[in-house]
Amino acid sequence: xxxxxxxxxxxxxxxxxxAFQTVAxxxxxxxxxxxxxxxxxxxxxxxxxPASKNVSQMAAEDINAAGGILGRQIEIIFxxxxxxxxxxxxxxxxxxxxxxxxxxxxxHDSAVRGALINVFKEQVPYVYCPxxxxxxxxxxxxxxxxxxxxxxxxxxxxxxxxxxxxKFYLIGNDYNWPRDTNAIAKNTIADIGGEVVGEEYMPxxxxxxxxxxxxxxxxxxxxxxxxxxxxASVSFNRAFASFGLADNxxxxxxxxxxxxxxxxxxxxxxxxxxxxxxxxxxxxxxxKAFAESYSAKFGSKAALLNGLSTSCYDGLTALDAIAERAxxxxxxxxxxxxEGTAFGSPRGDAVMxxxxxxxxxxxxxxxxxxxxxxxxxxKQEPGNFCKA
Amino acid sequence: xxALITFVLNFIYSSATLALIVLGLAMVFGLLGVMNMAxxxxxxxGAYSAYVVQSLGLNFIWAIPISILVCVVVGWLMEWTIIRHxxxxxxxxxxxxxxxxxxxxxxxxxxxxxxxxxxxxxxPGTIDILGITYPSYRLILIAIIIFxxxxxxxxxxxSKTGLRIRAMVQNPGLASAVGIDTSRLSTVxxxxxxxxxxxxxxxxxxLVRVEPYxxxxxLLSSFFILIVGGLGTLEGLLIGSAVxxxxxxxxxxxxxxxxxxxxxxxxxxxxxxxRPDGIYSRR
Numbered sequence: 001x002x003x004x005x006x007x008x009x010x011x012x013x014x015x016x017x018x019a020f021q022t023v024a025x026x027x028x029x030x031x032x033x034x035x036x037x038x039x040x041x042x043x044x045x046x047x048x049x050p051a052s053k054n055v056s057q058m059a060a061e062d063i064n065a066a067g068g069i070l071g072r073q074i075e076i077i078f079x080x081x082x083x084x085x086x087x088x089x090x091x092x093x094x095x096x097x098x099x100x101x102x103x104x105x106x107x108h109d110s111a112v113r114g115a116l117i118n119v120f121k122e123q124v125p126y127v128y129c130p131x132x133x134x135x136x137x138x139x140x141x142x143x144x145x146x147x148x149x150x151x152x153x154x155x156x157x158x159x160x161x162x163x164x165x166x167k168f169y170l171i172g173n174d175y176n177w178p179r180d181t182n183a184i185a186k187n188t189i190a191d192i193g194g195e196v197v198g199e200e201y202m203p204x205x206x207x208x209x210x211x212x213x214x215x216x217x218x219x220x221x222x223x224x225x226x227x228x229x230x231x232a233s234v235s236f237n238r239a240f241a242s243f244g245l246a247d248n249x250x251x252x253x254x255x256x257x258x259x260x261x262x263x264x265x266x267x268x269x270x271x272x273x274x275x276x277x278x279x280x281x282x283x284x285x286x287x288k289a290f291a292e293s294y295s296a297k298f299g300s301k302a303a304l305l306n307g308l309s310t311s312c313y314d315g316l317t318a319l320d321a322i323a324e325r326a327x328x329x330x331x332x333x334x335x336x337x338x339e340g341t342a343f344g345s346p347r348g349d350a351v352m353x354x355x356x357x358x359x360x361x362x363x364x365x366x367x368x369x370x371x372x373x374x375x376x377x378x379k380q381e382p383g384n385f386c387k388a
Numbered sequence: 389x390x391a392l393i394t395f396v397l398n399f400i401y402s403s404a405t406l407a408l409i410v411l412g413l414a415m416v417f418g419l420l421g422v423m424n425m426a427x428x429x430x431x432x433x434g435a436y437s438a439y440v441v442q443s444l445g446l447n448f449i450w451a452i453p454i455s456i457l458v459c460v461v462v463g464w465l466m467e468w469t470i471i472r473h474x475x476x477x478x479x480x481x482x483x484x485x486x487x488x489x490x491x492x493x494x495x496x497x498x499x500x501x502x503x504x505x506x507x508x509x510x511x512p513g514t515i516d517i518l519g520i521t522y523p524s525y526r527l528i529l530i531a532i533i534i535f536x537x538x539x540x541x542x543x544x545x546x547s548k549t550g551l552r553i554r555a556m557v558q559n560p561g562l563a564s565a566v567g568i569d570t571s572r573l574s575t576v577x578x579x580x581x582x583x584x585x586x587x588x589x590x591x592x593x594x595l596v597r598v599e600p601y602x603x604x605x606x607l608l609s610s611f612f613i614l615i616v617g618g619l620g621t622l623e624g625l626l627i628g629s630a631v632x633x634x635x636x637x638x639x640x641x642x643x644x645x646x647x648x649x650x651x652x653x654x655x656x657x658x659x660x661x662x663r664p665d666g667i668y669s670r671r
Binding site for chain 1: 398505645648
């Protein structure tokens with residue numbers, strides 16, 4: 001066969017298969033339920049892709065073993081959310097209109113979430129998984145991650161009291177999550193009679209924090225709230241400790257996960273605290289069972305579990321719980337029953353309130369490159385972002 | 389006063405490390421005209437050598453020969469299979485080396501995954517100097533870099549190989565006519581250049597984050613320095629590092645980091661526009 005003919009005929013075949021699948025997908029609704037799972041498979045957050053994929057598959061298997069969603073077995077189709085928002089939105093559109101996904105799960109940044117909400121236009125249920133800055137309440141969107149009202153307020157208050165911290169320095173990357181988190185943190189600091197001695201936002205390209213460290217030292221801060229992300233957090237924390245600041249200055253972050261702590265290293269992790277709704281070594285029976293079955297399934301060398309990847313499990317579980325309660329997958333049905341939906345997951349029991357979750361928050365202290373839970377704040381309310 | 393001393397030490401530290409990072413790229417670009425887009429990946433290979441050495445429980449010093457070995461092998465393969473066919477074709481080398489960069493990044497990702505790795509400091513802790521507390525390892529690093537540059541400068545000016553390289557750079561045709569094996573000399577120059585990148589990676593590893601994508605950061609800052617400093621001289625390289633490192637440190641201290649980064653970009657644009665050959669050009 002000539003090359004040109006070959007290309008032509010293969011294209012025809014692909015097109016035919018695609019057309020058949022779309023038709024078949026619609027005709028056979030009632031059998032397999034396709035769920036689009038948008039996770040970062042590339043880009044800077046691609047680090048969390050492998051674990052998110054594993055966890056989503058585990059959740060799907062557990063749901064299917066328990067009879068699926070509304071009696072239908074589910075099948076996960078992954079889409080790359082590590083792309084720029086417009087491209088990620090195209091991917092989601094293809095999964096929805098092309099592949100016939102009837103519900104979506106998303107573990108990605110807020111910019112992509114905004115783009116996806118514009119694509120879905122309240123026509124398909126969408127569960128947003130990771131912790132985020134709060135403030136959203138779109139129809140058909142359910143948020144299973146913690147907001148700063150849940151993660152920052154109780155942990156910062158407790159830690160400041162425990163360690164007698166009065167002067168606070170806020171440092172983060174320059175985008176909405178750190179800025180919104182710090183706006184809430186500043187209220188908390190005022191409430192506990194503390195003082196903000198510095199606030200700084202870094203461009204993503206920065207990997208030298210010397211000038212900030214000099215300012216932190218100069219300010220006499222006794223607690224630093226870190227909302228730097230990923231690599232920036234690693235570089236900052238390493239330099240922070242190398243200047244000998246770690247002994248007397250507490251560091252608290254709400255996105256210092258297991259991977260970030262590995263990068264910070266045992267040598268530099270003294271007095272690093274992290275607040276989140278999940279850590280890989282929470283000592284509850286559910287969390288332990290989850291971690292054990294994860295390593296049994298994917299091996300001990302599998303991508304590390306953390307709050308972000310595990311949130312995919314909660315996302316799929318929440319979708320299951322709300323859909324079962326609604327008896328259908330339409331946004332209208334699901335929105336009308338979402339409030340009060342309760343479900344259990346590796347991180348504990350949760351109840352949906354104002355499209356967010358009331359859930360337990362853990363404060364962990366770094367011990368070497370491991371986290372040790374020092375305090376559990378149970379049933380933290382998400383706050384209300386839905387206007388009546 | 390304390391703030392000033394901290395600032396001066398930070399300035400010396402960042403200029404010195406920038407100079408160390410850009411050294412190999414400046415050699416390869418300035419002497420051979422090859423824009424090595426995989427330069428940062430050799431820094432990354434150096435950092436991973438340090439990580440491997442430490443996780444095997446060996447003394448950190450072993451990282452230096454091992455990283456150089458890795459860079460010599462990878463660099464030689466790269467020169468032999470790709471670069472040597474593309475001398476005098478700057479745009480093609482740019483594309484080809486970018487391809488190699490992706491290959492090295494993905495290779496490391498396949499072996500070590502994308503997880504962050506941590507390399508321990510050889511000399512952790514701080515020492516009190518001039519009335520302030522400063523990380524000990526940084527001071528050692530500054531001393532090593534100064535020693536390295538002095539040695540290199542002397543070697544380039546005094547040694548026979550240095551003389552041959554200078555002859556090749558000034559007039560390749562004439563150099564080969566008088567019996568200098570320019571093809572071999574180019575290979576050696578390229579390998580030495582990437583080995584310096586690997587060495588930079590080893591020395592910096594205890595202070596920075598280590599993951600497969602760090603090379604890109606180092607490539608970017610190297611560009612700015614080359615633009616400001618100009619090509620082909622060690623003096624220009626040092627001045628470029630000091631200007632870029634210094635303006636970033638100064639503006640960041642007075643205003644904030646965003647302003648500091650902006651100043652680096654503005655400087656680079658101004659130089660490209662008004663002095664495209666940099667401060668210190670041999671042309």
